[in-house]
Amino acid sequence: MGIDKGNTNENIIYFDSVYGIQYQNVSGNEGGGNPIHLLYEIQGTPTVIIIDPDRTILTKQIYPPTVNSIVDSVLVAGGIQQPCLTSVSEFKNKKLLTIGPNPVKDIAYLNLNLEEGREIELKIFT
DSSP: OEEOSSOOHHHHHHHHHHHTOOSOEEOSSSSSHHHHHHHTTOOSSSOOOEEOTTSOEEESOOSSOOHHHHHHHHHHTTOOOOOOOTTOGGGTTOOOEEEESSSOSSOOEEEEOOOTTOOOOOOOOO
């Protein structure tokens, strides 16, 4: 989760879209990030820290914040590595979702191509 300091929700949404961020982020001003920075005495950003479910800081700073150093730090702190099916090569050439027409005028159609026996949950917010 990304916890921002000093920005609005709109700024966070824009930043995430520009840099392709796909994990959850909260803004500093509107999402409660500023008090979290104060509570945990986070001095600079970007900073990667590990916070235990009981809200104890297990690792104050992971530097450099590479995938390997973050995964290693989480494992040392007691985390359990889970398989991640996001962007794996087996799905790279499958057309799972199509949306049309493009551009959408009044109605958009979502077509999901699922394997037999697979389930999904779809929530649409307006």
